[in-house]
Amino acid sequence: MSCQRTIHKPGSWIKLTLVLLAALITFGLFQLTGLTFFSDVFVWFPDGRIQKVSPSENGLYYQPQINPDGTQVVFFGNETGSPRIWKADIASGEVIALTPPDVGARQPAFSWDGSQIVFASDMNSGQEHERVEQMHGNGKPPGDLVVNLFVMDADGRNIRQVTSGQYQDQRPTFSPDGKTIVFVSNRNGGMRLWSIPVEGGVEPRPLQSTGWGYRPCFSTDGQWIFFFTNVNGRHRISRMPVEGGKIIPLLNDDRGTSHGPFADPGGEFLLMHSTRGGKWGIWMLPLDGSPARPMQPPGFEEAFHASRAKNGVIAFDVSRRKWVRIAASWVYRRIFSLIPGDKDF
Helix, strand or coil: CCCCCCCCCHHHHHHHHHHHHHHHHHHHHHCCCCCCCEEEEEEECCCCCEEECCCCCCCEEEEEEECCCCCEEEEEEECCCCCEEEEEECCCCCEEECCCCCCCEEEEEECCCCCEEEEEECCCCCCCCCCHHHCCCCCCCCCCCCEEEEEEECCCCCCEECCCCCCEEEEEEECCCCCEEEEEEEEECEEEEEEEECCCCCCCEECCCCCCCEEEEECCCCCEEEEEEEECCEEEEEEEECCCCCCEECCCCCCCCEEEEEECCCCCEEEEEECCCCCCEEEEEECCCCCCEECCCCCCCCCEEEEECCCCCEEEEEEECCHHHHHHHHHHHHHHHHCCCCCCC
């Protein structure tokens, strides 16, 4: 009877060593700086000019909304530490923080008359506050973070709490008459749409009983709520009556992944960002059902989170990958390419 010995080829150990080395170098480069990506906020004028309004080149400033008269933009983010709500004056270029430095705040939205701002925050949560170093590209808060809704004057004064509890209340928006806030919450398990009077003081009312919805906005006549949800495996812009009810997908949002609906003040179309053209870009989605049309700012391959004022000025953001992550990806690919033989292990 003969015994067979298992022979380990040196190449297998070389492969494993190189893969581990690539993983260690990649992880080390990822840790050189804290932010997972950079993001900047811009405004786009009807005459084609583009102006950057976020305060630095080395921060994450995200999800802007322009005020109705097109003179100011609010957004959230920071270079490091807790994300804050910021307001940029377009004419002067002045940028000021509206929320304290020691709490996390996100997703601001102007009232339709521009006098108030609603936002989500971990203020009063009793937890360790969120940091921009934790933020993901989709803009959603970490899964275990408690965030509630707050309203303040447009100058940052008179902050007051609207919702409470151990929930994630996020992506708030005002009704055109300023009396109601619709938002997204995990109060019944999934991320669904809820409604509450702007003064608070009562329990929020659910608008959805099934599925999920995100990034709501009101129609200009106050009769509909637009949002995006999963329709047959694809994220699509949809609508429902303000009192809740049947979810109706917009038929002209007919391809790609579509997010971030915003009702144009004229009431004839929505702005959205979508991959229907290949990359993420800004599109006009007419409410009469006619085909969607691209509305991409010149000089940008991708753009997100567009909102438009009555004077035609559009605010949007653009994300940038950090050079360390680009370097990390290059190192990983380079080392991986040096591994002899096939890569199926």
